[in-house]
Amino acid sequence: MLNYPVWEIPYLGGGLLIAIVATIHVFIAHFAIGGGLFLVMTERKAYRENDERILDYVQRHSRFFLLLTLVLGAMTGVGIWFTIGLVSPAATSSLISIFVWGWAIEWVFFFVEIAAIIVYFYTWRKLQPKVHLAIGWIYFIAAWMSLFIINGIVAFMLTPGAWTETRLFMDGFFNPTYWPALVSRTLVCFALAGIYAILTASVFTDKELRGKMVRYAAKWSLPAIILLPLSLYWYYGSLPGIAQEILTGGLPFIYNTAILSVVAGIALFVLVAVAAWLFPSRVPVAYSILLLLVGFTVMTSAERVREAIRKPYVLYDYMYTHSVLKGEEYNLREEGILKAWGWGKHDDINDDTILRAGQDVFRAQCMACHTIGGYNDVLKVSENFTVDDLEIVVLELEHFRGYMPPFAGSFDEARAVAEYIISVKEDRTANLSTIRSGR
Amino acid sequence: MFESVVPQVDPIAVPSPIWLIKFLMTLTFILHLLAMNFVLGGGVIAAVNEIKGRRSGKEHHFLLSRRLSKALPIAMAFTINLGVPPLLFLQVLYGHFFYTSSIIMAWPWLSVIFFVILAYYGYYLYNFRFEKLSGGRFWVVGGSALFLTIVAFLYTNNMTLMLTPSTWKEVYVGSASGAFLNLGELTLIPRFLHFFIAALAVGGLFVIIYGLLKRKTEPEFSQWAVKHGTWWFLVPTFIQFIVGIIFLITLPRDILLLLLGDSIPGTIFFLLAIMGALGSVMIFMLSLQKDEPKPLLYAGFVIVLFTIFSMVMVRDVVRSGYIAEYFSVGQLEVNPQTGIILLFLLLFISGLAVVGWMVQKSIQAAKT
Structure with a gap:
């Protein structure tokens, strides 16, 4: 195993921390791509219709675009990288080792992308329209190409495909969910371009122009939202069997999240359509913010589901969520996790050290997903257990709790972690009753 | 006391020759340093000029701040972008x-992420609201520079902590909450100051370059900016000689000896770096007395670049020395993905060409 120390994040746990940073990022980053095409197409529209007001609107929209995507979009992207390195260092290390040159290529597109958006923004009305549009196109192509690259790496985590056998870059990159994920994400880019444009139209335009721009923006969102279920169905068909099972009810929480995503998607369609057909010139800012919130719900829940159906792996068929490589658990059951991990306080388990050793086993094996008293609370999932019950469940995790990785430690260590968890639970109950009786 | 634990090397082979990774890491790190020096040093210079301008009423100070305000957010974008490859290859x-x-x-x-976002928006505020901010300008640009200084300090913490595995386990066994700072490290403060002061000096060089660019259109401002920038280079660099010596003597003895004979590249690059620093100081001092300083200034730029390169090489020797008892890059298994490497190089060169074309177009636009 790749034996990194595990960071203890109170209440949230690592998974939720990644999710928080990642959802902010994807919600801006997809806009950064679709919105790029929106900029050029709308600028072109302004020239074709010889409409100064539209040109003025796109210019203002581009300033909002720059401030949002270049600062918050780019930095939260770096933020995901920082966060996954802290929460899943072993998986991050593997993704980097496998795809160094993929990352490097993505960096090239990122470089072209930021140069292009800066030049585009600072040369408004200073360059010939044709040249300015060309720079806009360069921006959009570079931005979409960065999706083309990162999509391969993101999809790899869930469906590494033939890579697990061949260990070839291209097998891992163009993996079974690569194309449906690329199409789905591209559709999301266009849907977001539309709803962000409704926001800026509601802020920057007068009533006359607003009607026109809101209808125009809706034409970016609505077709994309209609097509999205088709591409997602294609995506679903490319998933591994266990992932399909989790998605369709194996884990009720995840099933519900998927349903939420679908319902929010339908709601988004209806809200955009209603605004565009009934009161396009009177869309208030609050309404366009509502659209963004609903869109955010769609994306957040969908990404959440994509992360969850990867269980029990962090890198499918290769590395479990607790950073143990697939197949390594057998050795670790013999050898013991504490010795292999190396970050525990004690090397051996006896009556004096058992609780601390249990805590260290918890850090090494459980803390990748569970917290104590927070998200995915281990005290809650073992609520009515005795130490003996818990010990048995720990040793047979993959059977008792489908979608959890096997416990990769010795019998003594299973006992220790069970003792530790139950002792924490008893301490808390005792504290609680002291407080209550004190009152 | 606990024994040192260093996690295992990733079992997946490095898909590239090591020298290529090192080369690109060094190259992009130097570019990142230059851009970073501009956003940090330039921010401090802008803030100081805000105050000087208000006190002296001299137009040049405001003019310089105004010009910097336009360049800082752009440089910020490239600092972040150029920070990605060295961190990736690291x-x-x-x-x-x-x-x-x-x-x-x-x-x-x-x-770090949080502070960079704050600093970045601060720089945009400083740029887009320059006139409206008036008296608040010092606080906005100074605030951004301060946030970036914090970022630099946090980086120094991590870059020193990663070199001392013997300290890790004790901290981690005590608390897994990740709230540690490497404040017990002797080299921390000198190393941080070494980088921070260098950023001020190199920031001064960018002011000189800007001054030189404005020779034809604004001769008087140009002359002032060149002198002003030269002082910004000289004063921090004088202080740097003291900080540098303190940094050296705080290094562990065996690491210090690497630069004083034990390692041939270490010793050579260290000597070159010292000579470069001394040489550039002399050249920039001389330039102050010349009516036509341009040739001297150009020579100075080349020497500074060369000095930065030597210092980065010294840094690499120091890093390898610190962790030599645990690991050397020679132990990594290598299995190059030649096709993808070629694709990267091809795209990289094409990307540079495209960016070059766009820059050319925007220079044209600026002239009209």
């Missing part, structure tokens, strides 16, 4: 050190 070669130290100081390390 993770390829030294990931098992870097991830571990990052986890031990997880919250401070993650807060």
